Amino acid sequence: MRPLFVVLKPLCFLALLGYCPSATIRPKEGWQVYSSAQDADGRCICTVVAPEQSLCSRDAKSKQLRQLLEKIQNMSQSIEVLNLRTQRDFQYVMKMESQMKGLRSKFRQIESNRRTLLTKNFQELKGKMNELQPLIPVLEQYKTDASLISQFKEELRNLSVVLMAIQEEIGAYDYEELQQRVLGLEGRLRNCMNKLTCGKLMKITGPITVKTSGTRFGAWMTDPQASPKNNKVWYMDSYTNNKIVREYKSVSDFVAGVESKTYNLPFHWAGTNHVVYNGSLYYNKYQSNIIVRYSFESGRVTTQRALESAGFHNVYPYTWGGFSDIDLMADELGLWAIYATNQNAGNIVISRLDPQTIQVLNSWNTEYSKRNAGESFMICGTLYITNSHLTGAKVYYSYSTKTSTYEYMDIPIHNQYFHMSMLDYNARDRALYGWNNGHQVLFNVTLFHIIKTDDES
Template sequence: MRNASGSTLAYSLLVIGLGILGFIIHEQKDDLRVIHTIAAVTKELENNQNQLVKQYDQLIEVANKIALNVEEDHNIITDSHEYLHRKNVRIRGLPEIEGRSLIDMFRELASKKLGLVLEDFDIDLAQWAGPSLQDGTRPAVITFGQYAMKQKVLEKARLKLRDSPYVLFEDLFVGNGENLTELAHQRGVDACYKHISKISAPSLHKTSGMPFGAWFNDMGNSSDKTVFFMDHYFKERNVKIFDSTEDFTKDNFAGSFLIPLRWAGTGHVAYKGSLYFTKYNTTTMYRYDWMNRKVLTSRELLGAGFANQAAYQWRGSTDIDFAVDENGLWVIYATEANNWNIVLSKLNEETLEIKETFNTGWKKQWSANAFMLCGTLYVLKKYDDKQTFIHYSYDTKSGRASRPMIPFSNKFGWNAYLAYNPLEQRLYAWDNGNQVTYEVTLSDETSS
């Protein structure tokens, strides 16, 4: 009986064990099905995300093309205006005298100073073109009946008005009217007629610091070889310095100094002995005497976006970006008034007052980075693509936008800083914690 009972018990335990095993296997199958389901859903989500990213990139490309088409249409209109203005000259130095006509004063000037007798039919129109100046003179525009007469007057003026209080120059319509023409004439913006034809592969100088930061030397003083190293993009005050690029590469540290407030972004520059930067989470620009450790000037950049309202693609508080080219100090930013498109302002290097402003039709947030060269803005397409392009430019001399499509290499995959040094004709960049430079090949604009 015991044997029979034992056999029955053993059999019962076997059945129970098999039942439990079957239950476990069933549950494991359910778990496996759940795991497979989760994996499938995850893969589907990844595919959807990739598709959304692709669609976003396509939308950006479409938006870019639309923006360029708008600017090309603007260029066509500008060409028409240029034709209308081809018989105009602008003159500065004529006094505004009650009771005397502008035409009579200009004809008298032409006779006495240029040795030209102008008949009534030689001048179609004469009109004041701006407010009176402090010296009692007022800018004016003279429209000639014939283009040939205009050229004759200009030729005489170049020779005979050099040491006089009068300034006579061609009225080159460039979209922003009188102020832009005066800017080109007075400040030499039109002295540089070069454009980029090629950018070299990057040369690595050093790997140091955070993935983001700025490094540069004085872009307005060829005798000062000091290298400035500003690690990180916010809440930092410590500026490291090296005596030369060679010392920087060899890590021969010369010292450091603390600026009195925390900077924003990576768009800092050194120019003619001063360090220029923006205070974190503000639109306040600073000019700092780094040798004597004191703030020289500060000024609000009114209307500019800040705190990543109008930063470059990678954000990093890069809303306000200083730049230096052959013409001096600039600031690159965006305003709500210009639909968050890039705005360029030429700055007085001492007071930080705006001398002239140019509104582009290109979204700043579409841009990886940007720099100025010969009065032209150049914009990088992608900060995180190793092979990308300089794919937008805006010429302040002509008011025209174009798509140069110049190949550019982000060798290390994250461009956080890009600046042009006009003394060296070289680009400086900070690429994912690597400090690199690029050689720039320039061509005459007339040769393209």
């Protein structure tokens, strides 16, 4: 078999001089070998695509730009000649101006004493007129130069139109190319994300402080089931004695305090562990173990159901209290409720809920005391529990509903403002939303993923 570079070299030469890639091909920077094979004589045959910089579609534009450049250069030379001539003629004009002033003075003398008019005066006058004679062609040349300047102005106007047209055409081409690249990258990213299986939490970084508002306790959230264009934020201040939900069209509106809508719920909520999922708000009705589903679209309660045996009203809260007995949350797998029961000795119970009916689909009993938990959140069907709501908190325990097994962990979480009263994972944003002592914050999470290859089922 011949060396690969021997075959590549002539192919590269041909690609540079005669190959125009199809509009549907978007090769990356640098040379690309798309395929290689061996022919009947044992030679390596490769398909090579030249870099994008040699796209043939740019040839017409390059030719126009070259012609434009030549025209401007010729124009610059003509203007330089005109400038030199003007400087020379200006010296003539200055000299003739002085002579004309002398001639005017002579006329005044003659006019004041006509009787003394002598032949000598006529001779002097004639001499002055002869000296002024060269001024006539100079002035004629100025007329020609003025015409030339007008011509230059017209050419410049035409060149400007051509240049703007080329600029717009090239600009449109570059924007279109850029847009195609962005779409291509988005497609590649989407394909990559689709290959990501549910990951294991490895690290929490942040927080980023989005806003400082409200009381020490509260909740804020976005809908993980919403479309990418829907970035509404919902805000619920305090852990009880409140029924007002504030809606913002975007995070920027939330930061600026520009409300788009306000909802007055029919029942007070308990705690701060609410969740918005697929256009509905799920929350724990005050002084009960009832879960309420409130539709933002219809503005009314669509479903409410008691969570059997769940403790409520500060029987099994998180370490900070605040009627945080029942924690509602969502992840990649659906809607969940975290709570404790007497039957499980006050330890945490995980229940997966039907979003429509709020019925319990399945439950798992853990051995972690609800009262010893600072906060908790679900990622890919695994519950992660922090050991405190104060400074020094860390993710200490996890329980996998897939394997029904638990694990002790040691993942620090920076409690910047010393008191965490809400911590929930958003599967769309792949981030933790937190209410940190009157500060609305975001944490980034690092997950360990297993990438599915194309040949895997």
